[in-house]
Amino acid sequence: MVKPSLIEIYDRLFAFFGPQHWWPGETPFEIIVGAVLTQNTAWTNVEKAIANLKDRGLLTFEAMVTLPHATLADLIRPAGYFNVKASRLHNLLGMIQDRYAGDLDLFAQEELAALRQNLLEVKGIGPETADSILLYAAEKPTFVIDAYTHRLLSRHGLAAEEGADYHEMQELFMASLPNTPALFNEYHALIVRTGKEFCKKTNPRCAECPLFETLNS
């Protein structure tokens, strides 16, 4: 098997699926909330939690930052890990309140490296959640590595080994592609789309995947 380049993989996925219009959220604030809620959780469950907040008019920074823990936890219950995630959301909103006066425009104007550092200092925000927020809510040029990306690199023999860590995989993408937010946005979205559609453990459809022939050529 010949190892495909990351550019070739992108081209095949884009040709097959077309633009994905990510993140599936309407505002930067909704994207930030969704990024925490989707941690190790199916997106369909996140949608229910977001709807609970939205239906009550509580999907705003001001409302959520002051919501009692128990109330917030109850509203986001469908997303799972609700006690943990309520704390994580409050930790994150607290940091944005303290450092950026609760102003997401100000937040998004911060420099990439400093913003990433500030996000990672929040308890409950790891590299993937931080990068998702940076890329999709603040449009910073950073690449998101998630479980689907890990499987993709591993399956195509592109990961260093089974033990390739987050930073290594991120470097692989960022060293081989133009560092533009629009490209990183589309590429990650396409990887998730492909993973959901063709790589599920239950009912896999590998042979129909746009990367199948590349993989077996």
Place this chain on the structure above:
DNA sequence: CACCAGGCAAGTA
């Protein structure tokens, strides 16, 4: 019924 889903932190050796 068992397994899985767009992580992360804390504990153990």
Place this chain on the structure above:
DNA sequence: TACTTGCATGGT
């Protein structure tokens, strides 16, 4: 450093 475990709901 390298595992292991807790956190939890809803779909298949």
